[in-house]
Amino acid sequence: MAVTHTLEADVLRRQDPELADILLGELARQSTTLQLIAAENFTSPAVLAALGSPLVNKYAEGYPGSRYHGGCEIVDVAERIAVERAKALFGAAHANVQSHSGSSAMLAAYAALLRPGDTVLAMGLPHGGHLTHGSPANFSGRWFDFVGYGVEAESGLIDYEQVRTLARTHRPKAIVCGSIAYPRHIDYAFFREVADEVGAYLIADAAHPIGLVAGGAAPSPVPYADIVSATTHKVLRGPRGGMLLCGSELAERVDRAVFPFTQGGAQMNSIAAKAVAFGEAATPAFAAYARQVVANARALAAGLAAEGITVTTGGTDTHLLTADPAPLGVDGRTARRQLAAAGMVLDTCALPHGDARGLRLGTAALTTQGMGEAEMARVAALFAAVLRDEVEAKAAREEVRELAGGFPPYPRW
Numbered sequence: 054m055a056v057t058h059t060l061e062a063d064v065l066r067r068q069d070p071e072l073a074d075i076l077l078g079e080l081a082r083q084s085t086t087l088q089l090i091a092a093e094n095f096t097s098p099a100v101l102a103a104l105g106s107p108l109v110n111k112y113a114e115g116y117p118g119s120r121y122h123g124g125c126e127i128v129d130v131a132e133r134i135a136v137e138r139a140k141a142l143f144g145a146a147h148a149n150v151q152s153h154s155g156s157s158a159m160l161a162a163y164a165a166l167l168r169p170g171d172t173v174l175a176m177g178l179p180h181g182g183h184l185t186h187g188s189p190a191n192f193s194g195r196w197f198d199f200v201g202y203g204v205e206a207e208s209g210l211i212d213y214e215q216v217r218t219l220a221r222t223h224r225p226k227a228i229v230c231g232s233i234a235y236p237r238h239i240d241y242a243f244f245r246e247v248a249d250e251v252g253a254y255l256i257a258d259a260a261h262p263i264g265l266v267a268g269g270a271a272p273s274p275v276p277y278a279d280i281v282s283a284t285t286h287k288v289l290r291g292p293r294g295g296m297l298l299c300g301s302e303l304a305e306r307v308d309r310a311v312f313p314f315t316q317g318g319a320q321m322n323s324i325a326a327k328a329v330a331f332g333e334a335a336t337p338a339f340a341a342y343a344r345q346v347v348a349n350a351r352a353l354a355a356g357l358a359a360e361g362i363t364v365t366t367g368g369t370d371t372h373l374l375t376a377d378p379a380p381l382g383v384d385g386r387t388a389r390r391q392l393a394a395a396g397m398v399l400d401t402c403a404l405p406h407g408d409a410r411g412l413r414l415g416t417a418a419l420t421t422q423g424m425g426e427a428e429m430a431r432v433a434a435l436f437a438a439v440l441r442d443e444v445e446a447k448a449a450r451e452e453v454r455e456l457a458g459g460f461p462p463y464p465r466w
Contacts, residue, residue, distance in 0.1 A: 061105065084461055085454050087432065089399040091261065091373035091415025092233075094290045095422065095462040096326075097333060103326035104292055114318045116308060128321040135328035139296060142267050142331050145275050147304035150327050151311050151319045152295030155260040155284040159185040160192060161297060162280045165310035166254045167226055169196045174220055174253070175229035176211075177201025180405045181375075183233045183258060200225065204235075206406045209366040211235070213243055220251045230274070231258025231282075234402045234413050236350075236369035238262075241277040254279045260295075262371055264288025264417070267334040268343020271371060279303060288346060288372050288417045290339075291330025292323050342420060346372045349416040352426040356433025362440075365404070365411070373415045375402055381440045385410030394446040395439045396453035397432070422460035431456065 066073040083095070096104075108128060114121040117129035132150065139148035152158035167173070173193075176182035180203035184191040187199025200223045202216045220228060228251075230244040241257065248255040257274035263283035265271035274281050281298040285291035299307050312319070333339055347370070354364045354374045363377040378388040385401040389412065392399060402413040419428065435452060438444045444452075 080463070080466065084463070085457050086396040086398050087453055087457055088418035089397055089414045089416075089432075091400070091413050091417070092284075092287050093415070094264075094287060094417045096286075096290055096292060096330070098463065099329050099333070100290070100292055100326045103329050104322050106322050106325065108325050109320075109322040111321045112318050113321050115312065122318075128324075131321060131325045131328060132319070135324050135331060138328055138331035138335065139298070142335050143263075143273065143275050143281075143298055145281070145298035146301040147299050147307065149297040149307055149311050150285075150294075150324055151316065152282075152297060153316060153320065153323075154293065155183075155258075155282065155295045156185050156191075157311075157315060158282040158284070158295030158297050159183075159256075159258060161307065161310040161315050162256050162282045163193065163197065163227070164314050165280065165303060165306040166256070167197060170198060171226040172198045172200060172223050173227045173229060174200050174202060174216070174223060174225040176232050176235070177203050179403045180204050181232035181234035181403070183231070183260070186229055186231075186258070204405050209405065210237060211239070213240065216244070217247050217250075220247045220253065224251050225253050227254040227256055229256045229258055230278075231256075231260065233261060234373070234375050236354075236371055236374045237366055238272055238370045239274070241272060241274045245277040257281045258283075260284040261287055261373060264290065264334070265343050265347065265371060267331075268340045268346075270340075270343035270347050280307065285327045285330060288343065289330060289334060290417070290421065291334075292326035294320070294323050294327060296327070345425065346416050346420045348426060349420050349424065349429050350374055352429040353414065353416060353433055356430045357436065360433060360437035362437060372417050373413060375404070375411050375413050377404055377409065377411045378440055379409065381437065383440050385412050388412055388440055391439055391446070392436065395435070395444075395449035396457070397436060397439070418462075419460075422457075422462050424460055428456065428460075 111128050112122045113125050113128050117132050135150045136148045175186035185193045187194045205212045228248045255278045257278035259274050262271045266273045285294045350369045350372050354368045358364045361380045365375045389401050400413045401410040404411040439449050
């Protein structure tokens, strides 16, 4: 596999050296810095091979056995494999693997169940909700009437009683459970109970935890939600893209919401890469990986807390954690810049009950590289030292480069 990609790189270098340099530069960046963005990971060489395959050439509007273009006999097999693997991996009656992203999967979920103007209850953006959970800049906030629930001020945990009260007051057509910055497991059974009480559909936005679900390291929303929307990258370690899981009674509505309502032709190279990732995620090795991701996140959270950084909810159950660097004398945006200069790449996030920005970190990528709890302790100590100005950016950058160099994401490239 490495030989194949080396040959392809040589072809690109001869054809378009400017772009070849950019691609190789990005590989170097990923290999010499610490990827702490919670939504990122490193795919396997097999996933990359599928993405760069001749399947990218095939136009395949529609579904297997019912395409609008000829010559789809082979790609039909690829999509059927992806669907069957997703169904088996997550215990779902139906899977749609065509969504181009998590946001387009959420759009299709709404399209399958709602009409413009319907009321939707979802986590508010300042508390960890996604753009598709009602942002006025997003289709969700423009087309639907969103009501936001939040987290408790003291614990940082979802205010479940507020969820129940808001549901009873507003009688939403759908309830969304899921977040881009909530580090704890979600009580899907509770959300199902509330949805049933008010006659609402339940949509689980599982973009972040779905990889942990695949590895048995997080509870599954599939038995509780009417539709589960997810991404295939992040912890799941597949190509960038989305998918939808549902029961057989909603299968046709979900499929039609994806195509022809919200998308055109399927990206067959990406669907094949999803199939590869689903196959990888069904192995004992991936289950061990998922457990290590969580162990690493907890070790990182404990290390940061020991350094005086405030970790929201007191820790994490998942691959991600959110933290407030204010006790070290810096705000989130300043901390992000300082850490980036030292080669530690991460995001800022909203902190509930205030205007300050915090930091969102994840351990999926570092775990894929082979790092464990010992390395998380080292990352936490270096993290805090940079923010305290105990080490110069140049010295910290060299230490990061040395640590990353010991765990190359693609060793043979």
